Amino acid sequence: MIEPDFLRTTRTAYDAMAARYAELFADGLEDFPLDRAMLGAFAAFVRADGGGPVADLGCGPGHVTALLDSLGLDASGVDLSPEMIAIARAARPDLRFEVGSMTALDLADGTLSGAMARYSIIHTPPEQLPRICAEFHRVLAPGGHLLIAFQAHDDPSELAESFDHKVALAYRWSPDGVVALLTEAGFTEKARLVRAPMADERPFPHAHVLLTRT
Numbered sequence: 047m048i049e050p051d052f053l054r055t056t057r058t059a060y061d062a063m064a065a066r067y068a069e070l071f072a073d074g075l076e077d078f079p080l081d082r083a084m085l086g087a088f089a090a091f092v093r094a095d096g097g098g099p100v101a102d103l104g105c106g107p108g109h110v111t112a113l114l115d116s117l118g119l120d121a122s123g124v125d126l127s128p129e130m131i132a133i134a135r136a137a138r139p140d141l142r143f144e145v146g147s148m149t150a151l152d153l154a155d156g157t158l159s160g161a162m163a164r165y166s167i168i169h170t171p172p173e174q175l176p177r178i179c180a181e182f183h184r185v186l187a188p189g190g191h192l193l194i195a196f197q198a199h200d201d202p203s204e205l206a207e208s209f210d211h212k213v214a215l216a217y218r219w220s221p222d223g224v225v226a227l228l229t230e231a232g233f234t235e236k237a238r239l240v241r242a243p244m245a246d247e248r249p250f251p252h253a254h255v256l257l258t259r260t
């Protein structure tokens with residue numbers, strides 16, 4: 047199958063900057079207490095339902111996969127960028143990391159208890175997002191939990207707004223629009239947190255949405 051351009055461009059860009067990205071986030075989410083709060087809630091819901099496999103989709107260098115592991119989850123990571131995966135494997139040889147794409151995951155139907163997509167839809171062209179939502183639904187078991195985080199914008203009439211990004215063309219998303227797509231794909235929203243940007247972030251709000259696969 048011919049690979050869409052946006053996947054090739056995104057992979058090439060993250061391969062080139064993987065080492066720098068890993069250094070930037072070497073201290074995990076120490077400075078992001080609200081992000082950690084949503085991760086903690088996600089982990090608590092997965093654990094309360096008996097645990098089970100959780101995938102960090104678009105895991106980058108695996109720093110948040112490691113955090114999920116520290117929260118008692120059976121966490122593994124998937125990323126488009128082989129360089130990111132090499133860094134993740136070197137940092138945490140005890141965890142599973144695989145190269146792959148959220149557009150066509152190499153996971154059997156209904157195998158996950160939890161899935162997280164943290165800032166990994168950022169380079170997805172809006173018309174491709176329904177396909178990714180369908181993949182999230184396919185790989186999660188009924189009752190499974192999804193945590194999705196992304197840079198947001200305030201206009202509910204526009205699903206996505208593009209912005210210049212040093213890696214590749216990027217999109218920020220309407221939280222209502224993303225939730226509507228996920229609802230169509232078979233999810234129910236449980237909670238959302240929209241936080242202000244931190245001092246060294248672009249002046250965009252950040253959305254973290256927790257949903258359950260119905």
Ligand SMILES: C[S@@+](CC[C@H](N)C(=O)[O-])C[C@H]1O[C@@H](n2cnc3c(N)ncnc32)[C@H](O)[C@@H]1O
Binds near residue numbers: 106127148166
């Ligand atoms: C902004 S980084 C976020 C990394 C990490 N989740 C974090 O929270 O720091 C985006 C990551 O998503 C990955 N990515 C983008 N599109 C992807 C796709 N279709 N499938 C898998 N990974 C993807 C990129 O390679 C990159 O590592």
